[in-house]
Amino acid sequence: MNRRQFVNALGILPFAAKGLGAQSAAAQGAQAQGTASVPIIDTHIHLFDKTRPGGAPYPRDLPGGGEPPQGMIAVPGRYKAIVSPFGVVGAIVVEASPRLEDNQWILDQAASAPIIVGLVGRIDPADPAFGKNLERFHRNTLFLGIRQGQLHLGLDKPEYMANLKLLAEADCSLDVDTPRQGMTATEVLVKVLDKVPSLRLVMDHLPDVRFPDRAIKDNYVAHLKELGQRPQVYIKLSEVVHKSGDKVSTDLSTYKEWLDELWSIFGEDRVMFGSDWPQSESLEFNSYPNVIGVARAFVATKGPSALDKVFWKNAGRPYRWVQRGPGQRKA
Numbered sequence: 001m002n003r004r005q006f007v008n009a010l011g012i013l014p015f016a017a018k019g020l021g022a023q024s025a026a027a028q029g030a031q032a033q034g035t036a037s038v039p040i041i042d043t044h045i046h047l048f049d050k051t052r053p054g055g056a057p058y059p060r061d062l063p064g065g066g067e068p069p070q071g072m073i074a075v076p077g078r079y080k081a082i083v084s085p086f087g088v089v090g091a092i093v094v095e096a097s098p099r100l101e102d103n104q105w106i107l108d109q110a111a112s113a114p115i116i117v118g119l120v121g122r123i124d125p126a127d128p129a130f131g132k133n134l135e136r137f138h139r140n141t142l143f144l145g146i147r148q149g150q151l152h153l154g155l156d157k158p159e160y161m162a163n164l165k166l167l168a169e170a171d172c173s174l175d176v177d178t179p180r181q182g183m184t185a186t187e188v189l190v191k192v193l194d195k196v197p198s199l200r201l202v203m204d205h206l207p208d209v210r211f212p213d214r215a216i217k218d219n220y221v222a223h224l225k226e227l228g229q230r231p232q233v234y235i236k237l238s239e240v241v242h243k244s245g246d247k248v249s250t251d252l253s254t255y256k257e258w259l260d261e262l263w264s265i266f267g268e269d270r271v272m273f274g275s276d277w278p279q280s281e282s283l284e285f286n287s288y289p290n291v292i293g294v295a296r297a298f299v300a301t302k303g304p305s306a307l308d309k310v311f312w313k314n315a316g317r318p319y320r321w322v323q324r325g326p327g328q329r330k331a
Contacts, residue, residue: 040086044204047075089327130166148203174200174202178204203234238274
């Protein structure tokens with residue numbers, strides 16, 4: 001996979017990126033987004049600092065090639081400088097590190113950064129100390145829930161399911177990195193919600209799911225449609241722009257068929273925008289303008305109300321995010 005250095009926050013424009021046409025969906029979308037009145041909530045970013053004592057286990061493959069500060073540091077100030085021109089007023093951090101204390105590091109970073117309106121942390125439901133850890137971090141109002149994978153390993157473990165019930169009772173949500181959970185992910189999630197029906201579920205990165213054959217896709221989508229019937233299930237319009245073969249396309253037509261299928265299942269009330277920053281800048285010609293541009297170009301085909309919901313209002317449905325600064329109004 002080709003890697004490029006992280007773009008300079010204020011120097012990147014969609015028309016300047018090599019290989020992008022002036023009339024690309026990304027360019028049109030990003031240009032329009034820059035003047036939009038919708039106060040955008042980005043529901044999926046990552047923060048880390050691999051130069052701090054102890055470093056950070058994420059990301060393993062640095063998009064910036066390992067050169068500080070861009071390649072090794074992703075902090076609120078840098079993020080804000082990049083996204084402010086696009087009308088982003090708040091962001092929800094999703095913790096990718098499995099280390100318990102990295103949850104606290106994120107909360108410490110967020111304390112002086114009002115642009116961070118919430119954290120989806122990382123606490124393992126298989127840990128006997130889950131309840132204690134949840135209580136500890138949930139004392140901070142920015143702690144909104146957890147992200148967890150490998151849920152199939154806990155399906156038949158009463159203590160695991162009991163901890164997910166604790167999560168739901170705390171009014172927290174569960175995020176799942178869906179593409180990384182394999183082709184049985186949707187089937188597993190149906191079973192999880194059968195056991196914990198009150199749990200709010202957020203499926204990350206569904207636009208990036210790839211199917212090896214039609215039969216596998218049909219089974220996956222059948223369970224996805226079952227999830228679509230459950231009002232507490234939400235999806236993110238994240239990892240929309242990705243690599244196919246040896247190229248990264250910023251043409252909406254590359255992704256629209258699958259996006260339309262997802263939209264038909266979840267509709268405009270249960271889809272949220274997430275940039276996956278800074279990973280969204282890890283592919284050649286990929287950048288925040290392209291990511292938000294392609295996403296906006298797609299949602300614009302669904303009408304003005306859809307833009308308001310996907311980029312702003314819907315974030316408040318699964319996430320109890322915190323208003324911390326001017327412009328961060330809730331729907």
